[in-house]
Amino acid sequence: MTTSDVRVWPGHPHPLGATWDGRGVNFALFSAHAERVELCLFDARGRETRVELPEYTDEVWHGYLPEVGPGQVYGYRVHGPHAPDRGHWFNPHKLLLDPYARALTGRLDWSGPHFCFQLGHPRADLSFCTRDNAATMLKAVVVDPAAGGPDTGTPPRHPWHTSVLYEMHVRGFTMRHPDVHESYRGTFAGLSTRAVADHLRALGITAVELLPVHAFVHDRHLVVKGLSNYWGYNPISFFAPHPGYLASGSLDEVRTFVRGMHDAGIEVILDVVYNHTGEGSQMGPMLSFRGIDNASYYRLVPGNRRYYMDSSGCGNTLNFRHHRVIQLVMDSLRYWVQEMGVDGFRFDLAAAMGRDVGHFDRDASFLAAARQDPVLSRVKMIAEPWDVGEGGYQLGQFPPGWAEWNDRYRDTVRGFWRGDGGQVPDLATRLTGSSDIFGRRGRKPWASINFVTAHDGFTLADLVSYDRKHNDANGEDNRDGTDDNRSWNHGVEGPTTDHDITTLRRRQRVNLLATLLLSQGVPMLLAGDEFGHSQGGNNNPYCQDNRTTWLDWDRITPEERRLTRLVSWLIRLRRTHSVFHRDRFLRGKVVPGTEIIDSKWVNADGRERQVSDWENGDTRFVGLLLRGAAGCYYVTATGEPRPDDSFLICMNAGDEPLTCQLPALDDGGAWLPLLDTADGPVLAGAPASEDGDAYPMAGRSLVLFRRLPVGADGPEAVVGPAARGRRQSGVAGDSS
Missing domain, CATH: 2.60.40.10 (Immunoglobulins)
Known part of the structure; x- marks a missing residue:
């Protein structure tokens, strides 16, 4: 022709x-x-x-x-x-x-x-x-x-404050999954396997957050080294899914996966990269935008337009001053919602998208367009609220309606459980939704996406096993990746057979997970943390498409399975009791209409913390009393809502044990221990404690108590201290 x-x-x-x-x-x-x-x-x-x-x-x-x-x-x-x-x-x-x-x-x-x-x-x-x-x-x-293709089903539309996110990689999640056919592994077809949905549903999460699925390129310098752009933060198309993630090559695979998640009651959130493209700097390849209209699509240096303004750290930045760029991104987002059925987006380096005239502006054109859009205003929008440009750190500065990754939460919780001094005052704010950051313009605690680990950094198992990064396999002489990990190896760098160290590491993982899931705000788990996935200390495995990053389902030990069940139990507890996911910030004040103070901070002796206690940088203990009857509800086994119970969270990040005196309330009830991370096994018939009783806490431990009203029976099975009841296999749900 x-x-x-x-x-x-x-x-x-x-x-x-x-x-x-x-x-x-x-x-x-x-x-x-x-x-x-x-x-x-x-x-x-x-x-x-x-x-x-x-x-x-x-x-x-x-x-x-x-x-x-x-x-x-x-x-x-x-x-x-x-x-x-x-x-x-x-x-x-x-x-x-x-x-x-x-x-x-x-x-x-x-x-x-x-x-x-x-x-x-x-x-x-x-x-x-x-x-x-x-x-x-x-x-x-x-x-x-x-x-058309397969119907993507009915979106679950979970309210923000009840959401629990789970960050996962399309390829890495199933590449070693024994219940996924080899021809489907690493693809959307693999993620559509029943075993995947069963695991996610049993875990109790409400949304999966997928690392980038837009078509991306493997950087030439990585290919030369035999590596790849595994994470996918190098896009070349904003509509087409990455071809390597489609076993059949059909877009129907994506829709089938979304339908499967929706049928399981799980939302699908995409990690999207609209701040830059895979064409890099002026020394990069010509694949699309550069050859179509470079001067329109990219931000160029004024007076020397041969070069790119780079606030992404990847060589270029898309030009959000241009209406066609905004149109492209808006059209892409609407396409993924309306045609592919997704429920929300996490925006990589989102501050770059708010730079109309160089500096970040919360009322920038794209942010304003997204806020008023009739499609996008109804889905979940999450910002990674920073980029590498001048003034790039913008945590808390995004408009109402947006949630944001809260790295302040990550760093404070890590530092506290590592035993760093002076962490308690900041920890208190992080546990209660970070109102100092988000408590403006009518924003709610759910604006804070709380996380301890994410794809970028150590996994949870590595966080408690390494003092320093081990990124030699990346081919950059261990220069890549952050050095500020706030991690602790507990005495030995990497794997060890020392029983005392491995026991303490397991306890610290539970401490971190329990803290995350009992905090106000929206928790995000990293896939594999629920069963001890390790990357060998590599905190930047963006180029490791191999066993370093692929979840190893066959090597999950009985101990790790117990951890998975414990995470599931904590998520169910959180979902059942709204006291853990309030839709308003805790203020330590009387809630109108209840005559009850919503929360109180207590010391180990049971008395309320005073100003001098907050100023004591040597303390490693913090206790948070949450009053459920102050505007919260509890869903019974029959589905009946009633005023929620009160809970007491006690955290001891010091090395030494201490005695925790249980605070007194005026309801005549008793304190039932639900979780003691120093012991961990599931118990039946654990005795309740009276007001003022002394409860022994081990060093590096968290204990959760539930307030039982007068005459109430406790749950048939709880997670608690081994010395106080009969052991029972598995992790029990809240059966009351």
Whole structure:
């Protein structure tokens, strides 16, 4: 077929992308500075036919091809000035991806000439490469939107304050899962396996937060080293899922996974990277945006537009001052909600998206657009509230309606359980929802996404096993990754058979998990932490697509299974008792209509903490009394709501044991121990303690008490101290 053999009509400038209408395909590509655009069609043998788009309307090049349909493979060649000093890098010798492509095919082979300049040239980025890259380039595929695919089910729509998030990787979660067929491992099809849903449902989480699933590229320098961009924070398409995550190559896999999660009562949140693309700096490849309209898509240095303003640390930053960039991102987000059924997004380096004029602005164009959008305003929006640009740390500064990753929570909780001094005052604020950060503009405790570990950093098992990072396998001489881990190896670096050390490490993991799940705000767990996944001390395994990061389901010990059940029990306890997930900040004041103070801080002697106690930097004990009847409810086994019980959380991060005197309340009830991390086994018939009784606490331990009203029977089984009752296998739920 030659160009003259292809019929092309004017078509329309909207919608952008390739749109099949049942008779033909409309192609529309935005470029404000191009001089000519060629649509490149590829047949099954890879032969290329070029068709010049005939119309240019409102800075959009467009044409309609009546003889083209779904499954057509295509790309673009864009003609224009090659003037790097003015921000233009046009090079028609390079095949480019459609920014609106719904599906991709092939793979990016770095042996091809994907740079618009000549590698090795004395002034490389100012040179011009005439070699064609089509044979080794990813390509777009026309899809049929009317085909629909599997229904994504009814979204669970869990309220923010009842949510428990679970961060996981599409590939790493199933690559070693014995109940997932080998051909499905590492894909959405693998995640759709019943065993996966069963584990997540049993755990009790309400939402999975997937690391990036948008199509991304493996950096050339990593491929040369035999590594890959495993995490996926290097996007090249904002609509198409990563081809490697589709066992069948069909978009239906994504919808099937979402449907399976929704049927299990679990929401799907995507980690999205709209702050930069995989094209990198001016020394990076030309794959899409750079060759289509570099000066529009990217933020360039004023007065020297050859270079990029880089607040992402990845070589470039998308230009959110441009309305077409905002349109691209908004269209992408709505597509994933409306067509793929997802329930929310976590925005990587979200501060970069609020930089209209260089500095962060909470009322920036994109943030304002998202807030008022009728689709996006109804889904969960989570910001990673920082980037690497000037003034990039913006925790607490995002608009109402947004939640934010709270690294202050992470650092304080880690420091407290490591035994650092002076942590208690800040810990108190973190446990109660971080009102000092989020308590403005009508925001709620759920604005704080609390986490102790995440994909970026140590796993929980490594946090208690290593004093320093061990990233040698990344090929950067252990220079990558943070040195501020606030971790503690408890006496030996890495694995050990020392019984005392392994026992203390297990206890510390429970301390950290229990703290997370009993705090106000929204807890986020890292996949694998519930059963001791270790990355061998690597705190930046972004390039490790191997056993370092893949969860090893076959090596979960009975001890680790008990930890998993304990996490499940804690999540059920949290879900059942709203005292642990209030929709308003704790103030230590009387709640209107109840005549009851919502919370109180106590010392180990049972008395209320005074100013002098808060100023004591040597204390390692903190006690938090939560009054359930102060506006909270409890759901009974029959589904009946009633005023919630009170709970007492006692934490001793010191090495030495102490005696905790239980505070007195005026309700005539008693204190029932539910969890003592120093002992851990499940008990039946643990005795309750009276007001003023002394309860012995081990060093490095957390104890949770539940207030039993007069005449009430406790749960049939609780998690508590071994010395106070009969052992029972498994972890019991709250059966009262």
